[in-house]
Amino acid sequence: MSIKPYPLQFKAEMKERIWGGRALESFGLQLPPGAIGEGWMISDHPNGITRVMNGPLQGLGLDVVRKQYGSEWFGTCGAAASNGRFPLLIKLLDCNDDLSVQVHPTDDYEGLPEGESGKTEMWYILSAKPGAKIIYGLKENMDAKALSRAMELGLVMDTLHEVPVKAGDAFYIPAGTVHALCSGVVAAEIQQNSDTTYRLYDYNRPGLDGKLRELHIEDSLRVIAYDNAGASRMNTMNIGPGEWLTIASSSYFLVEKGLIRGSEQAATSPDSFVILVIAEGEGLLSWEEGGQSVRAGECFLLPATLGRYELSGSLTVLRCSVPGN
Structure with a gap:
């Protein structure tokens, strides 16, 4: 299966x-x-x-x-x-x-x-x-x-x-x-x-x-x-809700910081997994097949084939991926 x-x-x-x-x-x-x-x-x-x-x-x-x-x-x-x-x-x-x-x-x-x-x-x-x-x-x-x-x-x-x-x-x-x-x-x-x-x-x-x-x-x-x-x-403290700020970029990783107030949708790509590090707050991570509560200190690995997902609540998030060649 x-x-x-x-x-x-x-x-x-x-x-x-x-x-x-x-x-x-x-x-x-x-x-x-x-x-x-x-x-x-x-x-x-x-x-x-x-x-x-x-x-x-x-x-x-x-x-x-x-x-x-x-x-x-x-x-x-x-x-x-x-x-x-x-x-x-x-x-x-x-x-x-x-x-x-x-x-x-x-x-x-x-x-x-x-x-x-x-x-x-x-x-x-x-x-x-x-x-x-x-x-x-x-x-x-x-x-x-x-x-x-x-x-x-x-x-x-x-x-x-x-x-x-x-x-x-x-x-x-x-x-x-x-x-x-x-x-x-x-x-x-x-x-x-x-x-x-x-x-x-x-x-x-x-x-x-x-x-x-x-x-x-x-x-x-x-x-x-x-x-x-x-x-x-x-x-990085001056970003507003809904913004994603690139805070580190190299051939090994791309790291962005986002501020969620309410909800925001995003999607994975076939190029790379996405890792979410919850830096502050609590909320919900949702995808087509389900949902998961999230809180500060938790980390999640989103498969490249997950597709669309949504973050909701009051959250500060680090989003990490591997850049394309």
């Missing part, structure tokens, strides 16, 4: 992190004990595969669904990345403490672990405490030699560009950009489906096992884009 396409919701894979907390409970998510820094909401990565929690496909991992339905459900551009995995990884992040200062490689970096891709990503700030900030790039005129020298002298923080943040800020972080979320921030992250991170600096603090976490100095110095990889930022 064939199954008609429907919006898929997944059981999140929760990750304990030294910098995590309990803030994701505010979205109604069930957290295991400990400092939970990451909720992998939609993932087809060996380090955390999410399973469908609604409808006829309940219990199946995203990897199984993708292999079973291929481009029919995931689109001609969204069926798989070059490494054969689902193209994107969707996370919610609770930064109760500062993350390590880090950088991600590009797809063509020769030191990539087997099966991994590079990692271009973007952040949407869901909430930020007063005075919250992030690290976003290096200061001007910084090169590998100067950065290496600063590290030898214990002056890494003097080389970094700090940016104050507030809810509604969006940051595009191409591979090669030095970055770190800092304490007091809760964010949604849309990224290439990769788990490769090179730590440049970690505040000399112990990890969950009580030992200093590994740094990746040589890899970091090699993959940093010293003359800017194309990082960009914007505040």
